[in-house]
Amino acid sequence: MKTDVCNAPVSLKQGQTVESWNAMIRAFLAHGTATPQHLGTVLEAEPGFAMGHAARGLFSLMMGRAEMWQVAEDARTAAHQAARNMHLSGREQGWLNALDQWLADSPTGAIAALEQVLDGNPQDTLTAKVSHAIRFILGDAQGMRASVERVLPAHGPDHPLRGYLMGCYAFTLEETGDYAMAELAGRAGLTLVRDDAWGLHAVAHVHDMRGEPSAGITLIED
Secondary structure, eight states, rough: OOOTTOOOOOOOOOOHHHHHHHHHHHHHTTOOTTHHHHHHHHHHHHHHHHHHHHHHHHHHHHTTTTTHHHHHHHHHHHHHHHHHTTTOHHHHHHHHHHHHHHHHOHHHHHHHHHHHHHHHHHTOHHHHHHHHHHHHHHTTTHHHHHHHHHHHHGGGGGOTTTTHHHHHHHHHHHHTOOHHHHHHHHHHHHHHHHHHHHHHHHHHHHHHTTTTTTHHHHHHHH
C-alpha cells in the first residue's frame, strides 16, 4: 500500500493519482479553490478509491448547505460500493465510518471515528484538519485545541504539512483566549506555508481581539 504526503496509507494504485491526491490535500489544508478539481481528478483516474468518495461526502457536508446533503449521500453509496471490492486500511474505514455517522445526524460520532484514525496515524494532517473543521462547526473550541495538541508532537520540523497544523493550533489558541501563543504559532506556521488561509485568519483574529486593526491589516496585505 502506498503512503501520501501525510505519511498515511492510501489505497491508490498509480503514482500519478497519489500526486493528485497529495495536491488535493494541500489545497484542502490551504482552503484552496482547487480542492474539488484535484479530488475529481483522483476519482476519475481511480473510481474504486473508497476514501476519495468518503472525502467528497465529508467535504460536501462541511459546506453546510441543504442541497449538498444528497451529494454526500451519493458519495457514501459510491464509497461503500468501492469498499466491497478492496481491502480498506483502518484509516480508510475510519473515513467511511465518519461519513456514515454524520449522515446519521451524529457529527460527534464522525469526530470520534476520525480521532480513532489519528490514534494510529498521528501524522495524518488531513484527518486532523477534518476533525478540527467539524469541531469548529459545532463550536467546540476546547475540543479543537485538545485534538491538535494530541497530534502536534508527530508533526515535527521535517513534516511537510507542519505549517498547516500550526495554523489550526493558532486558531484553537485564539479561540481559547491564549492570544500571545496564538500569534506565535500562527506566524511560525505562515513561515512554512504562505498559502495557509486558516493560519492567516487565526492571527488576524488575534489582532482583532486585541484591538489592533492596523496590525491586522498589515498582516493581511503582506
